[in-house]
Amino acid sequence: MFFKGIAKYGVHRILLKQPKGGKSHKEAGGEFLQLTLNTEEAEMASFFEMLRKRWDQELFVCVGLDSDIAEIPECVSGDSAKKRIVSFNRDIIASTADKACAYKPNFSFYEALGADGMDALYETIEAVRILAPGVPVILDAKRADIGNTNKPSATFAFDLLGADAITVHPYLGAEAMSPFLGREDNGTIVLCRTSNMGGGEFQDRLVYVEWNELGDLVSEDISTLAKVCG
Amino acid sequence: MFFKGIAKYGVHRILLKQPKGGKSHKEAGGEFLQLTLNTEEAEMASFFEMLRKRWDQELFVCVGLDSDIAEIPECVSGDSAKKRIVSFNRDIIASTADKACAYKPNFSFYEALGADGMDALYETIEAVRILAPGVPVILDAKRADIGNTNKPSATFAFDLLGADAITVHPYLGAEAMSPFLGREDNGTIVLCRTSNMGGGEFQDRLVYVEWNELGDLVSEDISTLAKVCG
Numbered sequence: 340m341f342f343k344g345i346a347k348y349g350v351h352r353i354l355l356k357q358p359k360g361g362k363s364h365k366e367a368g369g370e371f372l373q374l375t376l377n378t379e380e381a382e383m384a385s386f387f388e389m390l391r392k393r394w395d396q397e398l399f400v401c402v403g404l405d406s407d408i409a410e411i412p413e414c415v416s417g418d419s420a421k422k423r424i425v426s427f428n429r430d431i432i433a434s435t436a437d438k439a440c441a442y443k444p445n446f447s448f449y450e451a452l453g454a455d456g457m458d459a460l461y462e463t464i465e466a467v468r469i470l471a472p473g474v475p476v477i478l479d480a481k482r483a484d485i486g487n488t489n490k491p492s493a494t495f496a497f498d499l500l501g502a503d504a505i506t507v508h509p510y511l512g513a514e515a516m517s518p519f520l521g522r523e524d525n526g527t528i529v530l531c532r533t534s535n536m537g538g539g540e541f542q543d544r545l546v547y548v549e550w551n552e553l554g555d556l557v558s559e560d561i562s563t564l565a566k567v568c569g
Numbered sequence: 570m571f572f573k574g575i576a577k578y579g580v581h582r583i584l585l586k587q588p589k590g591g592k593s594h595k596e597a598g599g600e601f602l603q604l605t606l607n608t609e610e611a612e613m614a615s616f617f618e619m620l621r622k623r624w625d626q627e628l629f630v631c632v633g634l635d636s637d638i639a640e641i642p643e644c645v646s647g648d649s650a651k652k653r654i655v656s657f658n659r660d661i662i663a664s665t666a667d668k669a670c671a672y673k674p675n676f677s678f679y680e681a682l683g684a685d686g687m688d689a690l691y692e693t694i695e696a697v698r699i700l701a702p703g704v705p706v707i708l709d710a711k712r713a714d715i716g717n718t719n720k721p722s723a724t725f726a727f728d729l730l731g732a733d734a735i736t737v738h739p740y741l742g743a744e745a746m747s748p749f750l751g752r753e754d755n756g757t758i759v760l761c762r763t764s765n766m767g768g769g770e771f772q773d774r775l776v777y778v779e780w781n782e783l784g785d786l787v788s789e790d791i792s793t794l795a796k797v798c799g
Binding site: 407445481485490514540 | 719738778
């Protein structure tokens, strides 16, 4: 269980971690200090600021971390499914830290391992903070419940895991999404037209919209756009 | 971690559990034997058979197990959030076993506790098997991803937790729901018009449907109905 007694991320969590090779925190020296500074900076940034900073560096690739244990190559070490997934993810994060605009773990692949999967997800996000500080994490959870029930999901995503953004469904309306939308520093990415096979079954149905209602829709779009652009 | 080395439910799991009060399995006597027989019967039944049996007894109440740790009364004992949630749920299950048509834990309230929440969810479903054998469990997870990504969610719900049915979203189409729909013994409950405030925002939009397409829709409805009725 890695969820208790650890600050969201930044200085506190880094100091709680023991450096490798049996060194004391002091002995770990410069590199350790640099990480601390980087994550301090990251701790203050909202999802939108982090994303904008990556875009400004012309970094636009969102790296998926949809680690299916059945597909992980044999060469990845670890004596449990959890350890092998985290090890695999760490290698991906270390190899892409200077290229990624964001990291996006998909919740489903972690829930397949039950409680161990929740730990694997937490450790994966922790690895992003350490190996790629300043790169935002989008939890691809496609949450889609009513407002009251989305509250604990927001707690899980943002407070417990420390993700910067989450993917959600629009089907239950804006009020249902409010526990996510109400978090000013976190991103809420709403599914519109999905690209999967069969996505058009319902999403491509012609919908009757009145002209005055269309005006409202445009206003909504603009206010959303304004929010995304900070 | 309660997920490993335990059979789905029925005889094996019951025998693995130590009876209360330090008694041996043999000493536990009649009541224990009766539980074993009941769960053996339950193990063979599909979600639809279990549900039909409850309906035939004129039992129609679906008991929600949306246990928000912040709302659980102080009198509920336990030295951790997980234990208090499971204890609270056990009391509800024991009090309603002869009245419930189904039990429906909502995933969000459990994920708020991370790895501990996954264990609490597992132990809650286990409590239904022991205290209310034959009553189906609907995992209210409102899963809503693409087909490939829904596969691990189906593994989690049906194989790991041993739930009998799951709630899902239709927005991504039938192909996306196939990992759930493909499980013949498990129920897949698809959200249509939800009753939450704001549910009508998108769901009440007028949709243009051609007459020949309407014919297809009706056929679909009938085939779904046939499936539900076994």
